[in-house]
Amino acid sequence: MSIADTLGSALGLGSLGPLEDFLLSLVGAAFVGTFVLLNTAVAGPWAKRKITAAFTDRVAVNRVGPFGLLIIIADAVRMLSKELIIPDGADRPAFDLAPLVLVASALLGFAVVPMGNGIQLADPEVGLAFLFAVASIASIALVMAGYASNNKYSMLGGLRAVAQNVAYEIPLVVTAMSVVLFTGTLQTSQIVGAQAETLITIAGVSIPSWYAFVNPFAFVLFIVANMAEVGRNPFDVPEAPTEIVAGYQTEYSSVYFVLMYLGEFIHIFLGGAILATVFLGGPAGPVLPGFVWFTIKIWAFFLFTQWARSALPRVRIDQLIEIGWKGLLELSFVNLLLTAIIVGVIV
Amino acid sequence: MSLEAPEPSTHTDVGVTETGLDYDVLESLLGELVIDRETHHNAEAFVVRPDRVADALSVLREEAGFDHCSCVTAQQYEDRYESIYHLKKYDDPTQEVGVVVPTSIHEPKSQSGSGVYRTADWHEREAYDLVGIEYDDHPDLRRILLPETWQGHPLSQNYDQERQQVVPLTEHANPLEEDHRGGTDTMFINIGPHHPATHGVLHLKTTLNGEQVADVESDIGYLHRCEEQICQQGTYRHQIMPYPDRWDYISAGLLNEWAYARAAEDLADIDVPEYAQIIRTMSAELCRIASHLLALGTFAIDVYGDFSAIFMYAFRDREVVQNILEDLTGQRMMFNYFRLGGVAWDLPEPREKFFEKTRDFLDELPTRLEEYHNLVSGNEVLQLRCVDTGILEPEVAKQYGCTGPVARGSGVDYDLRRDDPYGYYDRLDWDVVTEDGCDNYSRVLVRLREVEESAKIIDQCVNLLEEWPEDDRTIQSNVPRTLKPDPDTEIYRAVEGAKGELGIYIRSDGTDTPARFKIRSPCFSNLQALPEMAEGEYVPDLVAALGSLDIVLGEVDR
Amino acid sequence: MSSHNQDTTGAQTTQEARMGEGVDNRFNSKLREAFGSSPFILTKFDSFMNWVRGSSMFMLQFGIACCSIEMMHTYAVKHDLDRFGSGVPRASPRQADVIIVPGTIVSKFAPRMKRVYDQMPEPKFVVSMGSCTCSGGPFQEGYNVIKGAEEVIPCDIHVPGCPPRPEALIYGIVKLQERIANGETAPVTVKPYELEQFGDLEEDELVQHLADQIDEEDLVMRYNWAESP
Numbered sequence A: 001m002s003i004a005d006t007l008g009s010a011l012g013l014g015s016l017g018p019l020e021d022f023l024l025s026l027v028g029a030a031f032v033g034t035f036v037l038l039n040t041a042v043a044g045p046w047a048k049r050k051i052t053a054a055f056t057d058r059v060a061v062n063r064v065g066p067f068g069l070l071i072i073i074a075d076a077v078r079m080l081s082k083e084l085i086i087p088d089g090a091d092r093p094a095f096d097l098a099p100l101v102l103v104a105s106a107l108l109g110f111a112v113v114p115m116g117n118g119i120q121l122a123d124p125e126v127g128l129a130f131l132f133a134v135a136s137i138a139s140i141a142l143v144m145a146g147y148a149s150n151n152k153y154s155m156l157g158g159l160r161a162v163a164q165n166v167a168y169e170i171p172l173v174v175t176a177m178s179v180v181l182f183t184g185t186l187q188t189s190q191i192v193g194a195q196a197e198t199l200i201t202i203a204g205v206s207i208p209s210w211y212a213f214v215n216p217f218a219f220v221l222f223i224v225a226n227m228a229e230v231g232r233n234p235f236d237v238p239e240a241p242t243e244i245v246a247g248y249q250t251e252y253s254s255v256y257f258v259l260m261y262l263g264e265f266i267h268i269f270l271g272g273a274i275l276a277t278v279f280l281g282g283p284a285g286p287v288l289p290g291f292v293w294f295t296i297k298i299w300a301f302f303l304f305t306q307w308a309r310s311a312l313p314r315v316r317i318d319q320l321i322e323i324g325w326k327g328l329l330e331l332s333f334v335n336l337l338l339t340a341i342i343v344g345v346i347v
Numbered sequence B: 001m002s003l004e005a006p007e008p009s010t011h012t013d014v015g016v017t018e019t020g021l022d023y024d025v026l027e028s029l030l031g032e033l034v035i036d037r038e039t040h041h042n043a044e045a046f047v048v049r050p051d052r053v054a055d056a057l058s059v060l061r062e063e064a065g066f067d068h069c070s071c072v073t074a075q076q077y078e079d080r081y082e083s084i085y086h087l088k089k090y091d092d093p094t095q096e097v098g099v100v101v102p103t104s105i106h107e108p109k110s111q112s113g114s115g116v117y118r119t120a121d122w123h124e125r126e127a128y129d130l131v132g133i134e135y136d137d138h139p140d141l142r143r144i145l146l147p148e149t150w151q152g153h154p155l156s157q158n159y160d161q162e163r164q165q166v167v168p169l170t171e172h173a174n175p176l177e178e179d180h181r182g183g184t185d186t187m188f189i190n191i192g193p194h195h196p197a198t199h200g201v202l203h204l205k206t207t208l209n210g211e212q213v214a215d216v217e218s219d220i221g222y223l224h225r226c227e228e229q230i231c232q233q234g235t236y237r238h239q240i241m242p243y244p245d246r247w248d249y250i251s252a253g254l255l256n257e258w259a260y261a262r263a264a265e266d267l268a269d270i271d272v273p274e275y276a277q278i279i280r281t282m283s284a285e286l287c288r289i290a291s292h293l294l295a296l297g298t299f300a301i302d303v304y305g306d307f308s309a310i311f312m313y314a315f316r317d318r319e320v321v322q323n324i325l326e327d328l329t330g331q332r333m334m335f336n337y338f339r340l341g342g343v344a345w346d347l348p349e350p351r352e353k354f355f356e357k358t359r360d361f362l363d364e365l366p367t368r369l370e371e372y373h374n375l376v377s378g379n380e381v382l383q384l385r386c387v388d389t390g391i392l393e394p395e396v397a398k399q400y401g402c403t404g405p406v407a408r409g410s411g412v413d414y415d416l417r418r419d420d421p422y423g424y425y426d427r428l429d430w431d432v433v434t435e436d437g438c439d440n441y442s443r444v445l446v447r448l449r450e451v452e453e454s455a456k457i458i459d460q461c462v463n464l465l466e467e468w469p470e471d472d473r474t475i476q477s478n479v480p481r482t483l484k485p486d487p488d489t490e491i492y493r494a495v496e497g498a499k500g501e502l503g504i505y506i507r508s509d510g511t512d513t514p515a516r517f518k519i520r521s522p523c524f525s526n527l528q529a530l531p532e533m534a535e536g537e538y539v540p541d542l543v544a545a546l547g548s549l550d551i552v553l554g555e556v557d558r
Numbered sequence C: 001m002s003s004h005n006q007d008t009t010g011a012q013t014t015q016e017a018r019m020g021e022g023v024d025n026r027f028n029s030k031l032r033e034a035f036g037s038s039p040f041i042l043t044k045f046d047s048f049m050n051w052v053r054g055s056s057m058f059m060l061q062f063g064i065a066c067c068s069i070e071m072m073h074t075y076a077v078k079h080d081l082d083r084f085g086s087g088v089p090r091a092s093p094r095q096a097d098v099i100i101v102p103g104t105i106v107s108k109f110a111p112r113m114k115r116v117y118d119q120m121p122e123p124k125f126v127v128s129m130g131s132c133t134c135s136g137g138p139f140q141e142g143y144n145v146i147k148g149a150e151e152v153i154p155c156d157i158h159v160p161g162c163p164p165r166p167e168a169l170i171y172g173i174v175k176l177q178e179r180i181a182n183g184e185t186a187p188v189t190v191k192p193y194e195l196e197q198f199g200d201l202e203e204d205e206l207v208q209h210l211a212d213q214i215d216e217e218d219l220v221m222r223y224n225w226a227e228s229p
């Protein structure tokens, strides 16, 4: 069921003509986009500070509006209204495009994520593949940004980002494949659907067959690879402030910086969304509506990244690559193989 | 020069007697290299000819076992320039000797000692920069603290402070520009002077080969605040004491003040009452804790990313220490609490409350340390990062004159509090901490463990102070209102600061201000060893190594 | 930090560069011309912008000397500057609004500080922290010490003290926020040292002497110690 159908039935329209379908899809897309941006807007200037503060015994913003919430508006408007500096030697089109590509790549991913209550913009058969493909466009944006800034720190940051993404994309996909072995499809809605069954019932509480419970090993692998994919501690080498200032975003100011910043957060949420879809039953959950559960799950992942950020040292770039190629990759293949055997024997 | 083939030093105890060094034996060892002898307050000094410096130094190093070139002081007299090499032994720093090298006023040229002691390299550059003595055979005699284009040598006589100066700012080259240093494709990158990892305003000229550091050269002087000049203008009794707080400003103020106090008290023969010594010992150790906590916090920033939990926890605990120190001295950082001959005032009333507060802190400390150990030393990712990176071999450390936690992290068992006792340390029960890892991890661990030892010392001091009879609480001995030490007396004295051996050289000319005031800063020497630790490592390890050196630019540049 | 950025137009003072030709002309948009000088809607918008700028700031992660230790304490647990919406340190000057100058500025550092300041995007504010940045403080007599940050960059707020307590710094920053929120910031430079191209310097003995050491195109800062306050 596509979002146009959902909206159509909610509005009491019968079967949809192509024009109505198109219009309703547009409305749906606008809704999803707004939802994602809203989340990032809350996360970026406010929640991140509050969460970090909670981990470090502080209070953080509390003067501007209730709980400091108005800081969201203040931060956003202030950054947008700042002077936009384009460095002299910047490679123009690339420098300007990079932030856009970064944000767009992350936003596109949400198109195929089932968010519950029938909210899903599109449900292609290759949904999962699309998700990974789109998410990894981000690394192009980063390398563009790094190269175009004409700054050595940016350059190092961009190169690091690519090395990291290449090293972690493969384990990520391979681990996701092991889930596909269970479901036999790449379609996201069906992956979610397959997790609705009951795994076991303990004392009247039935545990759904989320793949996190079915294959916890793959789940952990996926989380690690995902952390690296979204570039958070301990894998935040591309922007490691104490080493290479701010990595690829060193030279960005004003609007472009806002986009960069947003893009990063959208990526974290996209990471959370993928995790939720593949391993945590998508929008499933008791009592509350599916959409709320979906939101809770992506925020849980966000919280997790922030926790890691305040408590874990970052690894070195060579170690990072090593962990990726020598550790995660092998483990993910082992996982794939075992899953294949188990699935082959049982099913 | 007798540089080649350093024989295994077999006769390292030439001239060592029960009652100290027998300088006559040393003199005969040096033979005709000695042209005269001087007596400094701390040790005898041999005068050698400017073209025989390296010979004299290497005899003393190879044959008499003086393996620690603590400091090089340069100064200008009316009729001559003079460099003094203060030599010590790592095994027993009470065995000291000076090597005095006079040069002519018209052509101040003298032979470099940097072939014998690596640490002399930077010290001589500083001497050249500030005083204007030129060193032959020096590998790289450039200005070190002042900009390359500076005119004149500010600590020489008749320097005109009013003259104009021009300071250049060279542009940063394009990152894609070809750069081939050392034969391979490299990239040159400036880390600093404004960079989050440099703990202030250090500038590292780094050549990268991929992500690896091919070459690193520290460019210092971005915080050269003329501390020596200002101390030379201040009167002994009151005007100098505020400045030591600002050398190593990481709340280690009292440790620095003690360095000045010790040197000046020995120079002018002032006694310090026992009660004041205990207060000094206690408060100095509090400073050490504060300083080591900051080192831990900033190291965490370097390795974890900004504003990690450890940084915040370290600062939370520092606040407690600073509160105690504020109760005692009236300031959070710039204490100005020591006086020549004692301390400024007694413990704050009510005393019980002060003791209680201090005890509370000490009682809390083990839990806190446990927390740090969980987050830092027990953290596997951190071990992955820090074990076996930034290696500093003990022999190299000695060559560079490294002291303090840096040396102790390389297994060099050297702590002036024990080896050259002052204050009340020799009557208390505590241990010197060493680690043999020689890597970043060991250096951090040493600091964490030293915090425990300091806590032990403070605890004993608090007990002593609590029991101290009320009618015997003298906080200052009698010191003349204007202090004028005898003319032409010289002294070099060091204490164990937070970062290592903090030494002061003072020459008095009979007036109430020093004629030469030279600060031997531990960070200056420690920082010099950075290339040894960082070359061939990755950029993040360079940053971590720098963090584990725990330098304070105020003290490096002075 | 890369430095191929904006103008480095020689003799213009920082204040002139900040103000542009004729005061305030950067606010003179088409809209404003159409509406007349200060219509209700635009004044409301102005005050909204002022509120925005005063409520939230990114600080530049910038440490110089002793004062920066107290500055770190201000960011950290007990004092927590972030309560006021201004405790986010950014490592890159491109993303910062406020630079706190915490420490003694010496001849070698001043050009670099100027450059960092230039790299920040407008509107930008400067808090000078400590006696050293007000006047040179305890080191005023040093041969190498710039007598206050205002010699180099324009300062909005001075927080005296050696070092100022964290409470004092917070007070200073809150005052700055208040001023911005009221729309009153007009820092004045007393006697700015400027970055100039070496080739543009007045030819005198010193310049001739240095001619073979410094490139014509290199930026330099020329200190005239005798005329320092």
Ligand code: SF4
Binding pocket: B246, C065, C066, C067, C102, C103, C104, C129, C130, C131, C132, C133, C137, C138, C161, C162, C163, C164
């Ligand atoms: S004002 Fe005082 S504390 Fe601040 S930098 Fe200057 S000397 Fe240090």
